[in-house]
Amino acid sequence: MSLWSLEGKSILVVDDYAEMRSMLRHMLHSFGADNISSVSTGEDAIKKIAETAFDIILCDYNLGDGKDGQEVLEEIKFRDLLPYSSIFIMVTAEISSLKVMGALEHQPDEYLSKPVNRSLMQARIHKVEEKKRKLGALADALAVKNYTQAIALCQYHIDNGAKNRQELLKLQCDLLIQERMLDQATDVCQSVLQDRPIQWAMFALGKVHFQRQEYTEAKAQFTSVIQTNEAFVGAYDWLAESYRQTNDPSTAQSTLETALQWSSKSVTRLRSLAEVAEENGDLKTAEMAWEKTVKTGKNSIQSRPTDFTQLAKAQLSNGKNKEALKTVERLKFSASSNPEGKVIAAIALEGIQKNLGNTTAAEAAAQDAFLLYKKCENSVSHDVALETASSCLARGAIAEAADIVNAVAHNFHDNPNVLSKINKLYETAGIEHNSADMIAEIKQQMITINKQGVTLLEAGDFRASAGVFEKALDLAPQNTFLNVNTAHAHIMLMRQSGLTEESLTTSRHCLDLVKSDTKLGERYRMLDQAYWGLVNKQSSRNV
């Protein structure tokens, strides 16, 4: 270990106590570190991590009033800001309660217990570095999202007597489930469960059954996990969801309530409780759960503006008008940097004012909503756009509504769900509208553009092909079909004539917009892998 040094490694220290930060910096210096940044809040940590990739992050769990260490980890993992090669160490006063409470979903690479012992810190960092280095090819595969390769490499290391066998089996199993290779996942779980009732394997098996819609078996597995470990909160979540899928929202609700006693800090769990309580007609619990969702979501990436609007609706149902109005104010405040949130707030306010019979205030809110919508019309979700259109129709602004609907139809010309929502919109407002013609025209436009673009693509004129699709994107920036084709054209262009800033940014942006469209799953995965392949070839050439 005497030759080991942290020289050249970029390190981030996150702790709210200045003395701790300086102590940790001092220790790291003594290991040869020469590139140490430090911040005192979770929010600042996330900002810094979004700017640069760090080799090592030392993060205290307790960070004062804002986000805690676990929330930082969750957010950076959610936003894909933490490559496998990075090391995240959580520094904590108490290890046991952390591992169990909160999300088992995201675990740091290592925990370091306070008081921090210098020799132990050195050993921990070294241990994780060695482990990741040995799994070098696996890390690379994960980085380029080549999951098939990653799964094979897990197997290779397991077969060759890797010390962290359990960890690799779990990783392999998670990847198999993610890639929907459910039979193989089942095999892995069952081989692990041969010797002992291992919690993660039972949990994974439950998830496999759930994916296969075998809800009875799924419930059995999740129940076994809970019997082995009462505080395995993830198992309650999935158990509750299984009950929901089998039309038993009442048992789902009591399951979630038990889970929340173990870990009340999860925004997604609280939201599920609120939704299930509403399904059960339990308005009191629903209101309380929405309130907690909003409160807990204050520093979390999981929070949504609709949590506020749902809370407001619940408060109205329970006759709490003043509180409902206050909630909208809270949303406005929390959405100060989120244009879509502001639109949602204005629409919610309109709804509440109408409900309270305040027609003037409702009108004002509706006009507000429209103006706010115009400020972000290219990036707003279709639901919010349609709600704004609905609000326009309600106050007789037919032309404005038609413009919005037109834009949405352009963005979702091949999505029957959205198109039927458009029809419903006019139906509910009791207004005659012939969307069929408009939609047919748009579909025809798309067919023409596609023909043009594909012809150019097949002829090898990738730049022109990209041009055709991008021009159409001006009219329909969220159209997944246009986005995937644009990405495709740019990737082919880069393959042919090398990487450019423009092509890289454009294809990445387009792919990110396509990510959530399950219909295009196969194409997305292929293009995404191709993108990373190009990026990695470039970076390895630079090295």
Place this chain on the structure above:
Amino acid sequence: MSFDKTNLDFSTLVASIAHDMKNSLGLILNSSDTIHTLCDTVPEVQPHIKQLQFESRRLNNDFIQLLTLYRIENKQYFTDLSEHSIVDCLEEVVLQNIDFLALNNINIFYECSDELMGFFDQNLVLGVLNTVVNNTYRYAKSSVAMRAFNDGHCLILEVSDDGQGYPSNILNTATIELPPLNSMKGHTGLGLHFAEIVAGLHKNGDCQGGVTLTNNDTGGACFQLRLPK
């Protein structure tokens, strides 16, 4: 399962106190390290530094044990049984204590096969071993040995020193009940009690974990933590 809300609030309070106390202890230990470096040519300072270190570490271990026992008692501790490399665990305990033991010229090492794996709650077992090793500071003459092996039935984790050994009244009588305070001469028996509780939480089929205290051939103390395989 019923869960007392007041319990949960107290638990949150305890967690935040723990955070605060651990920060303080960390800074105390760090300062004493610094003083040690700055004053290593001043012999009068040495015994005070050693005392500072020993008592701070003992304080930390006692606190951890107390907190864990409290949680276990209130059904708030969930044993996380998983597979671990024994060599890694022994190494960790050595690293925690090596610099500190060196202050008294005590040498520590471990003996264990590279492939040996165990199935236990690492947090609890390390807590036990750390406390036992920390205490050898007072009793060992010059060396502390850690060994781990399978004896056919159980996994044995052993800490032995070359000191005077355990007093006869606590040999082989380790039970879950605390021995009377005055028999332990300045020890509350917390460490032993904690070790017994931890061993008791580990069970596989018929085999139950346990603690054995003996004196070895050379008269030194020998602590053994038995865990089911």
